[in-house]
Amino acid sequence: MLRWLWVGRATSFGEMTDLPRALRERLEEAFDTGLPEVVERTTAEDGAAKFLLRLPDGVQVEAVHIPMGKRQTVCVSSQAGCALDCAFCVTGRMGAGRNLTAGEIAGQYLALAREAPFGPHESNVVFMGMGEPLLNVRNVMDALDLLEREVASRRITVSTAGIVPGIEQLARRRRLPNLAVSLSAADDETRTRLMPVNRTWPIAELFRALRAWPLEAGRRITFEYVLVDGANDSDDAAARLARLVRAVPSKVNLIPLNESPEWLPDLRRPPADRVDRFAGVLASAGVPVTVRRSKGLGAVAACGQLKGRETPRPPWKARAFPVPGR
């Protein structure tokens, strides 16, 4: 059956014609393949496409296809919402959503492969869609087992807001994906303001887990840093960041805030010269740094913009902060 799903790209048990008909019928009745249904496709001018996907129980999540020359990056969701409530992220506005199963996570990749379309062995996969992968670490690890049938683990990146027990659990896996950590501040006060999860696992604890991450020689941990005007974009903040990330082999990926007047009315993207200066401070401290330019993606499918339905339930309020694991 796995061969039918992955090599044959089957979307139903009915297509698995070398199984006895009676068995196929029983399978159709009792199970589904977990492949999500495409509800809507929105394509940005730079070619990136956001897919709104419906899961068997009606829950909707988003996945993004980002063409990059001959290859592409597929961005998948791991939860149908997010409990972490980062100040700059639209997904957090909708609150916690259920964990996706391994099949639903890998199924997003298969659904996009069919729709985009693209063939096997041509993609990178990033767990940077909706949700916090390491609050669903069991299913994410099972999804890695499935995806690794055709995407090498060095082409898969799991991004976390810093769930320490999840990092430790993932670290014990035999094959390791790349690790990306959403840092967005180098001091606890600022980080807690932007990312409440920092209250549970402050920077020192996070870095203890990162220093223990079994990084292969020559590889680096990626630190994502969302630049928010006036909040975390000063030269001082850059200098502090440079000192902090030196603790592990790493690179910094700056993401100028994708604005959302509707959902994030108080937050602005810093002006371009501020972004350049911030990157310059890091570079002159010897830290490898790139700036993620979201271009036409900004309006529809960029980082922090995924919400899985057109209108998350307003009005949202400040929520308690339910992080399991402690």
Ligand code: SAH
């Ligand atoms: N929960 C995981 C996976 C989501 S990845 C994590 O936090 O890493 C989504 C990335 O987009 C994160 O790095 C996050 O910091 C970033 N992001 C969230 N909101 C954003 C926004 N409005 N503009 C730019 N980047 C944003």
